[in-house]
Amino acid sequence: MGKVDIPYYVLKKGVYGYWQPTAAMKAAGFKSVPCGKDGPQAWAIAAQWNERWQRHRQGREQDAISKWPAGSIGEAFDRYRKTTEWTDVKKPRTREEWERAWTRIAPVFGDLPPTSDEITLETLSRFRALIFNEVSPREAWRTIKIWRALWNVCASLQYTHGKKDPALSITNSQPAPRSKSWVEWEAVILAKKAWREKYYGLAVAIAFAWDTQLSPADLRGLTKAGIAGEGSGRHFPIERAKSGRSAIGTLGRRSLALMDAYLTMFPCEVGAILRNRSGAIYSRFTLPDDFAVVRELCFPGDARTLADMRRSGAIEAQAGGATSAETAAKMANSISTSNALHKTYQPVDLETVRQADAARRLGRTRLRARTNND
Template identity: 65%
Template structure:
């Protein structure tokens, strides 16, 4: 197997570990079991190294402080040393860490048995996040709280106490509805390239065409690239669910990708790198995207992730049927998920059918925009 050089990453008996130095452990970082040596383990190790670099530069606090025995922080740290944690998909682990980053300052050093861990406290906690960050972030944080409570209970730290958050109605907010248009995506790609963000330009082009999520695009490798008489595509698996995924590319995106790889060759590991030559992480990709977006569309708040929804909106406008769109998105959105998995697995023909529907929908949307004068 090809190897990559990641600081503090070691392999023991076929499994990878991110092992900080004694000085780093003093800053609150601990050894992380990354799973079986391979691309997934490399991604985890690179993510922890990125966290350390951000902490070292004063951008981010240490993610793993030393918590009192029996506290929520202690339970979370213990959980992250177990096989159950390492077997979770990288995207799922990211969601846990994101949620715990909000839980930690308030409840991290508290025991579940503490009387201050109450329905009233959690209700105020959720309301504060909803008001200062967003309702979606509040919903996500309570979702992770409940999962963490189950882990804490399994470890034996909750006694007979029930999760006080069960008294909260944690309704999921309406999904985002922001979208990008093809011309805007093209402008972002060109602006990124002109500003020297070559890896970002190629990543945006591939995100627009493949309709993959940013985390899945970040994980694409040269080995996953394929070609047949009809064009170029990637064969991969969704980071969050493990579902099979095929990401097709237009000729325009292929030209950008090839130009990037000619300028900055990548032989092993994830394709898309930032200007320092390091692979994009969940921190650096959105950071670079925000810089380019601000330059091209000042004040805009749309994200790279919104391109996945934008492609789906194009495909639906082009009358793509649910099964075809589901194949394109590597997602279970058709009417009958079980039947779809049995009789309509992800295949290249279905994905290209969704591409055709997107082109039709794009033309229809453009015509309607011209007639109504709306964007």
């Protein structure tokens, strides 16, 4: 495959392209953009974002978002991002998901009006197939899901002129959910290896992920100022990034000791606690990248992720006899039968989460014994 010279375009693991802005560019509002598998489509995405940066740098636009042709999908999305439905109603994690899909949609369809003859069932089907084959089935599903939602936005803004979304005829089945998990000794090995390899922030992230069952997105938002309680009772009361539900991240002895050692070395008085080796706050790209490096050192060829630790805790808790309400309180999701009733009559509180922690410890013992018997 040929090489291209696009400013700020970098390869990670020799396969996946990213448009990686500098610190000064990030301060201006630009973010790291995943471009997908190295190739023409990735180059097109990187080139587009570089053009946006050049426009901004030269003062050819007022903000970091380029101006799209009148009546285009890009213009509709720009208008939508200025509404309170986008800024206030959508949770940050949901907005992030839209922006992620937009980096794939924009280079292909962003400058076209929804009424364009180029937007057909055939072109959208090929578009989905390309993402499916070159990135992943889940990314293809997510992109079409956001496309359909974006089409509804275009319709609400009177851009479609009655044209129906061609993507509605595409079979866009959601891939089977992940079912992989970790066990405690594996999490311990990963955290120790990360620390020894001087991935100090990652070591703490792994320990936090195991104990709190919070998602990586929630972990990245933890701050020193957000620590509640004292001594061995310290914990993190948070609002989940994706759903906005209240959650409490409890910490075990190992995690507390690791956090104290880490904060002694890196006080992190301002901003998030978890940082990479350069001292920069972990992003949704750099955290999984660093985790993959350490995972490969510990378990070569393994494909499990940091997010799979959230599922591992649920497996332990259920094996230990935790009720659905206790598990839901621990994970701050809708595992319980009726989330609305659960929120009303069984609100998240520290005692309920501690009960789930106790069930996890019991479940861990039972699972270990079951494995030994097998």
